[in-house]
Amino acid sequence: MRNTIFDLPPRGVQARRLNVSDWPLKRPALRLPPLHGFTLVELLVVITIIGIMLALTLPGVMASRESARRMACLNNLTQIGMALANYEAAQESLPSGTIDAEGPVRNIPQGYKMSWLVQILPYLDEKVLFDQIDFSVGAYNEKNARGRAINVPTFVCPSCGICRITPPAPGSDGQWSSSNKSRAGAGTWTASNYAGCQNGVETPIDSDNDGVLFLNSKVRRDDATDGAAHTIFVGEKLIGLHDLGWMSGTRATLRNTGTPPNQTPGDSSSLPVAAKPADDDPDATKPDAEMNDLFVGGFGSCHPDVCNYLFGDGRTDSITNSIDPDVLRKLGDRAGGELIEGGPTRGDWW
DSSP states (O other): OOSEEEOOOOTTSOOOEEEGGGOSOOOOOOOOOOOOOOOHHHHHHHHHHHHHHHHHHHHHHHHHHHHHHHHHHHHHHHHHHHHHHHHHHHHSSOOOSEEOSSSSBOSSSOSOOEEHHHHTGGGGTOHHHHHHSOTTSOTTSGGGHHHHTOOOGGGSOTTTOOOEEEOOOTTSOOOOEEESSSOOOTTOEEOOSEEEEEESSSOOBOTTOSSSSOBTOOOOGGGOTTOGGGSEEEEEOOOBTTOOOTTBOSTTTEEESSSOTTOOTTBTSSSOOOOOOOTTOGGGGSOOHHHHHHOOOOOOOSSTTEEEEEETTSOEEEEETTOOHHHHHHHHOTTOOOOOOSSGGGTOOO
16 A cells, blocks of 8 residues: 555545645644734833823922912911901900910910910810810819810911820920820820910010010900001911920910021920020020020921911911011011011012
């Protein structure tokens, strides 16, 4: 038998003889569709482009978020301004900046020292919190520890966040601590980002200050003879490690316009508060407990380049930190009788 293989052709077609060496039959190659994809270089280029786009858009997004926080901060000041106006309508005067038996007020947790923020609580829909405060004892008494630790959102700037201060316990090593996240506990003091204006220049908090909120003050809006629209009532402040909380009628809730914005030593740092040195006294920068206790300091904020203020006519404004110090001083004095020729109340620094 011959070594051949026969195909089975269709009927009527003669069979074709194939050799075994011709097997398997050669068939036309299949044409696969071309494969598409990124090469490593192309992938790196795409990642780089996306990174550049994110880098270009992120500052704009962050600026938009900060602008929203600044507007929320201005709204807090508006709410405080309305509370002050309602308090004056009910009590025929603005609240006392701080209440104590005698002055000057020292920045230490001793004495009565109930702040003006405590007094306006009922006008901020915080009547329940107000009723929990025992006014027969001082701001630092254990009976008021629970209320002192409560966070009042209207007292907090969104750009800074809640800040709780834990003072050292008696007999401890004297170390203070602060946190923006920890929950309030026994002995915790919740701080405020807003302070009343007690004077036009740096001076201790006392009963003869020329601002609108100071020791045992009973100032009315009409007492701002320079014009309520030209008088700062409340401004933002930064929080230092030794802040005594929103219930304390000390530098924790009172400031003046004698120190430029964001230049108060001790704010937003762990350093002890230092007195502002006099130009002719280089030794004034040396630590001194008495000077530190009496030093008040100025306003400040977490907003870039500006600080928010509430004026006596109810207007709120973001004022640049580079404001003329002399103009700022005049805005802090309720009855200085000095003409303000420029500044935010004259349409400048918008």
